[in-house]
Amino acid sequence: MNGAESLLGTLVDSGIELCFTNPGTSEMHFVAALDEVDGIRCVLCLFEGVLTGAAAGYAAMAHKPASTLLHLGPGLGNALANIHNAKKGDLPMVNIVGDHATYHLEYDAPLTSDIAGIAGTVSHWVYSSRSSADIGVDTAEAVRQAGSGQIATLILPADVSWGDNPNGRAPGVSVPPATTVSDARIDEAIALLRSGKPTMLMIGGRDIDTERGLMLSRIGKAAGARVCTETFPARVARGAGTAVIDRLPYLTEMAVEHMKEIDNLILIGAKPPVSFFAYPNLPSAIAPEACTEFVLATVNEDIDQVLGALLEKLDAIDVEPDVHPLTLPDLPSGDLDVMACGAAIANLLPENAVVVDEGITSSIGCFPLTITAQPHDWLNLTGGAIGWGLPAGVGAALGAPGRKVVCLEGDGSAMYTISALWTMARENLNVTVVIFNNRKYSILELEFARTGARGGTPGPKAASTLDVGSPNMDFVALATGMGVAATRATTAEEFNQQFEAAMQSPGPHLIDAMVPTFLS
């Protein structure tokens, strides 16, 4: 057995079933090992940012990491933005980055670079394997480090990959359960809830599933506390039968307003809320200065245990949660705009769908309209780096087989990682992409005004940097050029018909929805 075979075998024995790849010469023995070691599916992506975005979407749905295969420092560099997004969402990933053979590094060949330095910016753990005999153990350690929410990057020199490994595979690793929260900490939270002061429970984390939401609603009602999710949790269950829970608004002004009466903020898997950006005259921290922020559970602690304990101690088990009914908006007619798309999506979304949200300004319209649709999961962009949505759609489809995935995409965001469409076609993934083709970086027009730059009004050069409509992008041509069936919708009736058809047939589809900007 060579090093690469030992590495792959150890991944398989640790429950890793997927490797998103974009290899080069230094990874050829790894690639060869894919045919020697059973149990791992390899999915080719044509740009490294696609494969790490796919790994993030997969982890959100599968509750475990995928592995990635990246080509030295430049391949890793291309992948960084979506590793960053996964890191901010506390989603696990095991990156394998090929390197030159150890003895070749001193020659400073063209692709030589500081891989560990690049990896360190987005990884919790980085290690360069030193010998073929140890690669199995190193791989097991990478999986252990990734656990349920960290980024582990293992550098694999070519000679470690091709050298003999007398030790074979290392024993597989299983992820330990989340850490339990002490009774003392739970009692402190209860004291805050009983303090008589206005208190908010804010939940976040990798997965706010239906059960967690319902528990939180009961607890909030029993304690007389407001309940809220963080602005962009990695995954949240929504739709009919899920609990009525506010989401902290994105805009700083609105978020501050949302929390201005709060004296105690109890955080469950959520971080203390902060403004997405700094703006002149707006605070960075969202909660009022005098508010007590209390971390009841971090994202890596046992959120179910904490919610269960609160339910019991507050006598909330029999409290009826506030639950969304099933209420579908009528199918729209006439001109096509974001609200019409949102109404059609809400009306036609199948039960158990997964919505990947990178619709940027267009999602402001679609989000509220879908809250009483059929039950579904909603994946958010956790790290703010756009170019995540289409890749995350790839990963979500692979991590949740049998479920329909709907990607809501801004036209600008889609272009960063447009080659994800090719992987959707090649793997025949059950993904419907809705492009909100508004021909603008619309959010940046708003942000320009909010920052107060140039008095809030862009000059012609500035305006040209926010306008992606010249030339217009033809997403039907782009998609069909990569093997994805695509149609263009210019009226609400066309959108209804195309979205319904896409919901009823498996495989990838793209709808190029010609809409005015939501903010116009």
Ligand SMILES: Cc1ncc(C[n+]2csc(CCOP(=O)(O)OP(=O)(O)O)c2C)c(N)n1
């Ligand atoms: C990696 C990265 N580059 C640039 C940005 C800045 N940025 C934020 S939103 C945006 C444009 C989004 O445009 P689009 O997807 O068309 O959505 P719209 O604003 O029109 O709704 C840009 C460039 C970013 N967030 N991340």
